[in-house]
Amino acid sequence: MSNLNLKNISIFIIQVFLASLGASLIIILLGASPYEVISSIFHGAFGRPEKIVKTMLIFLPISLAALALIITFSGGLWNIGIEGQIVLGAIGASWVAKSFLGESALSPYIQLFVGVSMGSAWGLLCGLLKVKFNVHEIFGGLGLYFVGSGAIIYLILGPWSKEGIASTSGTDIFPQESWFPTLTSLNIPALPILIICLIIISIILFLSFSKLGLKLKATGINPGSTNKFQFSSSGYIYLAFMIGGAIAGLAGVFQASVFYHKLVPSISGGYGFLAILVVLASGKRVIPTLLLTLFFSAMISGGSQLQLRLNLHSSLISIILSSIVFFWLVVNSTPIKKNITNLLERGRNASF
């Protein structure tokens, strides 16, 4: 048994090495030094306490989106519409913050309720389109995402426009009462962190112990489950989309009321798409997903330093992240993994 574990660990290390090598090659090809880039990023992400808080603020929505995707991916569903569910959550939060409730102390909690419900409804709509009308979730999801983006632009330029002049820079800042309470002078978002911890525990319990969750996970373990036309019962599709949409909606609430304190056109920040990359690489497992999300958030948070320190365009971050995920999937593909295993076997036989 320990031998088997040792073998698995060796394979894992070789895979990590190969994937990093691939991503480093891309960085070198683009004319930068992998070492300088990575050290600059980590300095930018963890160098000072304020930077750690900033990294945390980026970690919040991406980890939520990734957790949402674990649920939907487990059902073999390609929830590309996750960005739309984040958008709807943000619209819901802004709706509360812009209303008469915005100046009450209950505002953040009502925002949570409305944002989560709207995200969930948007997810459910995608599921309904799939089950009732056979519209594939990729296209239904994209369609709903763009409807959501259209709605945000309409709201920002129309009913919720800044006082005086409508501008695509966003709405007016929400009233203070609508901000989520924070701790210490560093503004640590305690409540969102607490909520995320609760969600993580619930998802782990749900996937490991509940009957429904085990059924969900069984589908997820099946290697064919990410094949896009995989069969799932309709109730199951609704449930996965509703839970996923609710968690994504929560990410939207945090984006609007914890990060920006207003509604901006690109409120989802592309975090839903990044979360898809995370979950593709982490194989839908909760703990690896969270670790990888932390790595992704650090890269994004520290990436703002690239321009200043190394004069490199900040798009390099997404290039690095997507190439890491690509090479990771390549070294995890059946033929390559087989080759690595064979190589290891041969190496061990040769040494004896």
Place this chain on the structure above:
Amino acid sequence: MLPFEPSVVTVISLSAPIILVVIGETITEKSGVINLSIEGTLLITALTAFAVSVTTGSPFLGFLCAGLVGSIAALVIILCDTKLGMDQIAVGFILTIFLGKLSSFLGKEYVRIPGPYFQQLSIPILKDIPYIGPSFFDQNILVIFSFLMIPLTWYFIEKTRLGLIVKAVGENPVSAENRGINPEKVRIIATMIGGIIIGFGGAAFSLHAKFGWSENHTGNYGWICLAIVIFGGWNPIRAAIGAYSFGVFQIIALKMQSVALGLTQVLPLIPFPLMILTLIFIQRFNRSDRTTSLPKILNAFFGGQSPENIGKPLEKN
């Protein structure tokens, strides 16, 4: 309201890139492969075309290089699928992000600089035909190429042996294999040809419809094109109608800019809800296609059929 003729000329001209992309993706999907990377491929090929044509002074060379880059992106997807057993959608999605950001990274020096144009190609006699002439034959070679591709692709898919082979592989690769066709080879070739045409589409953006380069230059058009392919029911002619209708939306949005603020940003998103409605429509018609009392012609228009084996990996014995 604009007079009829100039509007049609503008729609035909502005739609050239979308027409090409939609045709490229239709050919790809006919063989059973989804190239989801269009959003990223368009950006990188638009940049390639513009950068090469600025550097060499030849837009034609830029156009060809864009096709080459498009085919490489497509090749990555199909090789990961057939050789490594990776998910087409996953690879396409990763490429979308990778290529899109790569275009921002590499394109810095080309932002908003002038470059060489394709000359207007006024075809003598033909351009003087009333209505049709100026719309189709008083345009540059890119535009003429784009609308000539519509009937050519339709003819290729429906009437030639090769086209039938591509369709057979998309519908049922196993029975195609039993008839001595190599489905893997067919999918690789069809996806690459599709990729070349998608690349040409990217070139048609930066060398013509939205001349030049800026960050996120073709933003969202890739997703819109994916939607139009479905709207077109995997038929090049219907897809072209979808693309031209989208062009009409764009023109209306442009004209109404002064009337309603915000509409310009919202109108380009209309194809998406429209796509959802169309998909619902297609499904309804397909379910009841034998009992429907609707005229045949309507049925033929809406009754698009997705290739049976689209997105599925080939089963290996």
